[in-house]
Amino acid sequence: MLPKLSVIGTGYLGATHAVCMAELGFDVIGVDVDEDKIKRLAAGEVPFYEPGLPELLTKHSGGGKLRFTTSYEEAAEFADVHFICVGTPQLPGQLAADVSQVEAAFHALAPHLTRKALVVGKSTVPTGTAVRMEALLAELAPCKDVELAWSPEFLREGFGVQDTLRPDRLVFGLHSAWAEQQLRVAFGPIIAAGTPVVVTDFATAELVKVSANSFLATKISFINAMAEVCETVGADVTALAAAIGLDERIGKHFLRSGLGFGGGCLPKDIRAFMARAEELGVAEALSFLREVDEINRRRRVRAIDLGGELLGGPYPGARIAVLGAAFKPDSDDIRDSPSLDVAATLGSQGADVVIYDPKAMDNARRAHPELGYAATLEEALAGAELTMLLTEWREFVAMDPEAVGGLVAKRNIVDARNVLDAAAWRAAGWQLRALGRP
């Protein structure tokens, strides 16, 4: 018989995991302390934008395979395997991650574990957290046979369903053959599809996630550092990336230069990793991550400078169309969004900023009510003296330079994601500046 599953925390990671496990045939209960979120999920509504997820939620919530609750007691009663999927955001004003939601989830679940069960941490945590949570379970769970495993999640927003159902790999940090067997059953359909499994210890499993994200962030900052050099010598970073990416040892992925990385994972994960390394006395080993973060920040400054060059002076009073607020396309997430950060800086410098984003408008407006917003791309462009393309939504990449040229007051554009055909835009009378391109 298949184990029953609980998924604790129903944000991007947890909601996607819960729905996908139901899709794989398991009976699943999703748990969250946020009553509103649980109400919406129970009503078949995904509280954030993730392509493909609403359809799967509708498919399974009606059929009884998937339900949602705010009761840990109900989850403990129901499930044999409990996935911890709560967030670990950056602590305000610090580099370190806030693990209080993880601790709270273990504190809330453990006292209800009255029969043998496996708890599986999926949240991204500082090394050493799993050992602490294992001790907490031993102390608080009435059943002394409860075990812990750590299995980090690698899903990308916008590809959450695909990455959960067909991940590149599964990583199991564990202490016993029983825990491994439980995980092999819980991920059975994914393993049967040929997904490689790495079985290891807690510390390695915790590290796999942060080191993978550090590598990805480093790769992006590497190409953005090359963009800085290209700007000085008049070279083209997109051609450079294409050329070095053809070397299989380097690979073409994550070499898109531009405004840099943002989101709820990469920025906070490299910072939390540096903070943990400092505590562990190995800060020097990760000192390069400080530079990775710095390069990433400098791209925002450079994009603003390019806009100033096009305007021929400072920003006060300038009407600027900002295209994109989400940290990347196909997402409504504005956490650590380079685009929104640039928009806010322009606003604080006195520019008349009008933002349009296909999905992230509500989130952006909540975070920055002081900025201007347009209901459509055309409305944002109308009368603009400068257009800043900051998130590469398809709708923006597909703009016809001639047609949108008729909307703006001045044909000035900064392509901060290197996605426009510069020759075509220039032929249509636009002054175009791009990061890392002549």
Ligand code: UDX
């Ligand atoms: C990332 C990891 O990819 C994922 O494995 C992990 O589980 C969570 O963090 P995500 O934050 O959803 O996923 O976004 P991702 O697609 O990785 O992009 C991160 C940021 O890097 C975005 O802001 C994106 O615009 C930027 N990026 C990505 C680049 O600037 N250049 C690139 O070549 C790739």
